[in-house]
Amino acid sequence: MAPLVAPLPAQRNGVQLDVKIDTANAGIAGPTITTANLLADPNTRELLRAGFATKVTYRLELWRKGGVFEDLHDRTEWDVYVQYDPTKQLYNVVRRQDRQFENFGGSSTVTTAEMQFGGPYRAPLHPNRSGKFYYFLTVEVQPMLESDLDALLQWTRGPTAPGKSSPLNSIRGGVGRLLSRVLGGDKQHYEARTRVFSIP
Amino acid sequence: MxxxxxxxxxxxxxxxxxxxxxxxxxxxxxxxxxxxxxxxxxxxxxxxxxxxxxxxxxxxxxxxxxxxxxxxxxxxxxxxxxxxxxxxxxxxxxxxxxxxxxxxxxxxxxxxxxxxxxxxxxxxxxxxxxxxxxxxxxxxxxxxxxxENWWRRLEHRHEGNWNEALRVVQAGPYNRVEGLPIELGPALARRTPWGSLRLDAGAIVRTGSSFSSDRGDFGHAIRGEVRVGRNRGIGIGAQAQNVVDPVESWQMSDIEVALASFLARRDYRDYYQRHGGGGFVTLYGARDVSLTSSFGEERWSSRARRNPFTLFNDNREWRENPVVDEGLFHVASTELKFDTRSNPDDPLAGWYLNANFEHGRGTILSGAPTSSDPRAIGHAGVTDYSRGFFDFRRYNRLGPDAQLNMRVVLGGWLNGDPLPLERRLSVDGPGALPGFGFRSVQPGVDVGTCNVGIGAPGRPAECDRIALAQIEYRGDLSIDFTGDWNDWPRHYHSARGDVQWVFFADAGRGWLVGAPTGTLTYDRSTLPSLSTFRSDIGIGLDFAGIGVYCAKAVSTPEPVNFFVRLKHRF
Known part of the structure; x- marks a missing residue:
């Protein structure tokens, strides 16, 4: 298994995103995703300890190199939820991808909790035709400030729900998003890209 | 390994x-x-x-x-x-x-x-x-x-089993005829071995004025759907509604309309009331494609503007909400959606297609006055029309830091009688041709709304057909205004760079279909000359999805327009 993305020097001390491709089987097997220190940010840890869940969204895209344009060949996405349970003093970790639901159970520290979901994970995404490709991984770490379960569940229901959102959410959401983005709160966003590989 | x-x-x-x-x-x-x-x-x-x-x-x-x-x-x-x-x-x-x-x-x-x-x-x-x-x-x-902890409840929700005895949600954006529409009622979703079912029943309360039932401050929206098939299959449903809907919703997002109304007392949409019910069939399961057909009987009527609270400009008059054709309609429609965008809110690449065909038949009891077509004094009687709407977009990634996006919108009358005003279209304002003022009085023929002269109150969309083409180039400025320059991986707040610069150009117009006259009315098989199209160009900065733009009309002399969008232009 040959890594096509090596950790950059600055990553060693901070967040690490690795997308490793088995070059011999790149056409039949997806890459292995490894991440570390996504929850190392002091604010994230503080919010976790305060009882706010954290959502980590992985979005992996497979791009096909073209002459002028680059085409999005396929994509996949999965979420990880981390929540601290003060009564048991455990960090609970859940991963969800499409119809797969994986409960890692509780961990005593943030570090061990992150090791649960940050370990090598084989993504179900690979080229199914010939060409030149590369993977593009984005990871978003977002505290779920709406600790209220109903708000969470309303959010998980997604845009197919006939109702749009809670009352005033459009106004609150718009202004809140504007302010949080301008002021630099909101979410942390990381990305990594592999080198181009060929499928004959 | x-x-x-x-x-x-x-x-x-x-x-x-x-x-x-x-x-x-x-x-x-x-x-x-x-x-x-x-x-x-x-x-x-x-x-x-x-x-x-x-x-x-x-x-x-x-x-x-x-x-x-x-x-x-x-x-x-x-x-x-x-x-x-x-x-x-x-x-x-x-x-x-x-x-x-x-x-x-x-x-x-x-x-x-x-x-x-x-x-x-x-x-x-x-x-x-x-x-x-x-x-x-x-x-x-x-x-x-x-x-049962919240993880399990989350899992249940993911499995599709949940219910709420009283769900309170927003039923639409803040607007000048309803204020804030709030829907209250139970909701239920169940996943079964053969598929799933869902029921939503809500009363709609409108905060626009007096909470009086005879003034239309209450409505309802009831919808049930049964889906046969766990992962893919067919869904059959029915709905009954008494709601206020926009005449055109394709130009700007709900959040932008709501904020413009609430903050600045500017409402970029017109509205009418739909009261009736119907059924629908939908094919689901494919990741990028959906197909839905529906049939319903609805009574359409006009809604007068109210005077809901706004944060600023409270001494300014709201724009009139135009009168529409009132009557009873039987409406059949089919909608195909194809969406391969990497992220609908912030697409890097992909296709988007929304194609809608509608056939309506009904009786207009009270025709609305229009300024620009032969039935200016109103039209009543049986009507039978067909209408299409086609929104086609392509998002192209040129490289890690550059993007070229294109959009074509075609829509309007296809066959039969003239479209009722609820189904007319326009290309006007920041959502379509931002170089031109929204609902502004234009000298000569207004090919944005197809109004003539000062137009009908509220300057409704009167075009039988529209055509609009938009193109934009986006480039990263590589400015990390919220993070550390040396931080890696990049640490920012949208799917791309912190700040993008955007160059865009638009061209479009609307027209009427009928006996050719001047530059407003054309034969059913004729496309207006491109020289008659409105066009504009503009530049802007996109701060993680919130864009500040300026646009200048190039087809006719107009002052430069500045505007803010909370989402991508398209």
Missing amino acids: RSTFLTLLLAMLPAAVGAQREPAVAHQTLPRDVRREVAERWNGTNALRDSSRVEIAEGREVAGNVAVQHGPLIIAGHVTGSVLALNADVLLRPSARIDGELLVVGGDVDGRTTARVDGAIRIYREAMLYREESGRIVPTDDEISQD
């Missing part, structure tokens, strides 16, 4: 089966309903149940459920039912196929990306404590009082 490791581990595990009987956990924190489910599955009917290493070879079919404890369980063949692995690891060979669900407790699964599992895969890493009594298992409830 992980697969190889697990395979080797599984090969060695049979000798260590007994060690799993006493999992090394101090307390049982596995959700209680999961423990119950495991016990029910194990104690229930199984085609294959074993307490040691099990291998279902390629080519072998197990007709029914499989339950294995201790394991490992290796599947290369076909299981027609569901699979339970209790305190056991599972290895799925690429040839493995499970028609039902896979539930693993106290173990892990390898090979799930290559095998085929039609049902859900649920994995609980924590081992389950239990005792065995005459071949049956009994969970050890050492934490009987444990309530």
